[in-house]
Amino acid sequence: MITVRDIGFAYGGAVVLDGVGLVAEPGDIVGLIGPNGSGKSTLLRLIYRALRPTSGMVTVDDIPVAGLRGRALAERLAVVTQESSADTPMTVTESVLLGRAPWASAVQGISRADRITAAAALERVGARHLAERPFAHLSGGERQRVLIARALAQQADHLLLDEPTNHLDIGYQHELLGLVGDLPGTTTIVVLHDLNLAARYCDRLVLLNHGRVRAAGTVDEVLTPDILEPVYGVAVQRADAFGAPQLLFGPRAGTEEKVALR
Numbered sequence: 001m002i003t004v005r006d007i008g009f010a011y012g013g014a015v016v017l018d019g020v021g022l023v024a025e026p027g028d029i030v031g032l033i034g035p036n037g038s039g040k041s042t043l044l045r046l047i048y049r050a051l052r053p054t055s056g057m058v059t060v061d062d063i064p065v066a067g068l069r070g071r072a073l074a075e076r077l078a079v080v081t082q083e084s085s086a087d088t089p090m091t092v093t094e095s096v097l098l099g100r101a102p103w104a105s106a107v108q109g110i111s112r113a114d115r116i117t118a119a120a121a122l123e124r125v126g127a128r129h130l131a132e133r134p135f136a137h138l139s140g141g142e143r144q145r146v147l148i149a150r151a152l153a154q155q156a157d158h159l160l161l162d163e164p165t166n167h168l169d170i171g172y173q174h175e176l177l178g179l180v181g182d183l184p185g186t187t188t189i190v191v192l193h194d195l196n197l198a199a200r201y202c203d204r205l206v207l208l209n210h211g212r213v214r215a216a217g218t219v220d221e222v223l224t225p226d227i228l229e230p231v232y233g234v235a236v237q238r239a240d241a242f243g244a245p246q247l248l249f250g251p252r253a254g255t256e257e258k259v260a261l262r
Contacts, residue, residue, distance in 0.1 A: 001023065001024065001025055001026050001060070001061055001062070001187060002022075002023070002024040002030075002047060002058070002059070002060055002158055002187055002189060003022075003023050003024075003058070003059045003060075003062075004020060004021050004022045004023075004043070004046075004047065004056070004057075004058050005021055005056050005057045005058075005059075006019050006020070006021055006055060006056040006057075007019070007020045007021065007043065007046055007053050007055065007056035007057070007058065008020075008053060008054045008055035008056055009039075009042060009046060009051060009053050009054055010054055015211055016039050016042050016211050017039045017042060017043060017046070017053075017211045017212075018211045018212050019055075019056075019212065020039070020043060020056075020208070020211070020212065020213055021056075021213065022189075022206045022213070022216060024158075024187050024188070024189050024204075025187070026185070026187050027184075027185055027186065027187060028187060028188070028203040028204060029180065029181060029188045029189075029190060029201060029202045029203050029204075030188065030189045030190070030202065030203065030204050030205070030206060031189075031190055031191075031192050031198040031201075031202035031204070031205045031206070032044065032189060032190065032191045032192070032205075032206050032208065033191075033192055033193075033195060033198050033205055033206070033207050033208070033222075034207055034208035034209055034214070034231070035209065035231065035232060038208040038209050038210065038211065039208050039211045040191045040208055041082075041162050041163075041191055043208070044079075044081075044160055044162050044189065044191055046058060047065065047077075047160060047189065048065070048073075048077050048079045048160055049065050049066065049068070049073065052066075060076045060077060060158055061076065061157075063076075065077075070102065071102045071103075074102035074154060074156065075102070075156060075157075076156055076157060076158055077156055077158050077159075077160060078099070078151035078152070078154040078155075078156040078158070078159050078160070079151065079159075079160045079161075079162075080144075080147045080148055080150075080151045080159075080160070080161045080162065080164055081162045082162050082163055082166065088135050088136060089134075089136070090134070090135050091131070091132055091133065091134060091135065092122070092127065092130045092131050092132070092133050092134075092135055092138070092146050093115075093118060093119075093122075093131045093132065094135075095135045095146055095147075095150060096118040096121055096122060096146060096149045096150045096153050097110055097114060097115070097118050097153070098150055099118070099121070099149075099150040099151060099152070099153035099154035100114040100117060100118060100153055100154070102154070114153075117153050117155070118149070118153045119131070120153075121149040121150070121152040121153040122146070122149045124149065124152060124179060125145040125146075125148050125149045125152070125176070125179065126145065126175070127142065127145045127146055127149060130142060130146065139167070140166070140167030141167045141168045141169065141172060143167075144164060144165075144166065144167055144168060144176075145168075145172070145176070148161075148164060148176065148179075148180075152183075157185065157186060157187065158186070158187045158188070158189075159180070159183070159186050159187070159188045159189075160188075160189050160190075161180070161188065161189070161190040161191065162190075162191045163191050163192065163193065164176060164177075164180075164190065165177065165192070165194065165197060173194070173197060174197075174200075177190075177197060177200070177201040178201070180201070181201055190202070195223060195228070195247050196246055196247055198219070198223075199219050199223055199244050199245045199246065199247065200242075200244040202219060203218075203219075204216070204217060204218055204219075205217065205218075205219060205222040205223070206222075207222055207227065207228075207231065209231045214227065214231055215227045219244070219245060220245065223238065223245055223247060224238065225237065225238060228247070229252070232249075233252065234249045234250065234251065234252060235249065235250045235251060235252050236248070236249060237249075237250070
């Protein structure tokens with residue numbers, strides 16, 4: 001379980017998050033959604049302790065994240081960010097093995113069991129064939145799958161993903177999020193811009209706007225026109241398709257007339 005209690009954060013004098021809270025229950029996928037600049041990625045960084053909050057607390061299984069270090073943190077949290085360099089002079093296998101570093105012996109280093117775990121993680125994301133390729137030579141979508149494999153190789157109980165479907169085509173977007181949903185016993189928090197992907201693969205959603213929680217709850221509770229239209233500034237229609245809500249977006253009333261007058 002991941003619990004965020006009344007988190008606040010500011011860059012200089014600018015408040016980015018103000019009194020934000022959420023709970024990710026064991027095994028759930030919680031989607032962080034909201035417009036650009038609403039604080040989604042900042043909240044994720046606060047959860048995995050890359051940033052220090054100005055107020056509030058984050059706990060993992062009731063243990064304050066602020067007190068976790070090194071292996072203790074790696075045992076609980078695996079993270080996939082958008083910030084990994086594409087210029088790293090490693091093969092794909094070597095990159096995935098970084099996920100095993102917290103468990104490696106200081107004397108023996110990476111073991112055969114670690115290599116088997118890394119290979120299995122690459123297999124799960126459909127990237128086993130890339131094992132000996134230089135990481136720097138991969139496409140954006142291939143890199144993203146390898147970074148997911150690194151997180152899986154870490155074998156933590158909690159997974160944090162910052163826009164993992166970036167650079168992936170539609171098929172791989174669904175494949176990747178379906179894979180995350182099939183991870184047994186893993187609690188996941190994922191930042192997503194695509195609300196239709198969030199509707200299909202998340203158990204609960206937290207909608208941020210201007211650094212505050214605008215709505216939180218199930219997909220059905222959060223993804224409604226009344227909630228989304230004032231946040232995103234567009235018209236929203238909702239339908240059901242393939243067993244999940246699907247959203248259609250269009251200009252708000254009056255926009256067409258403004259465009260026609262230009």
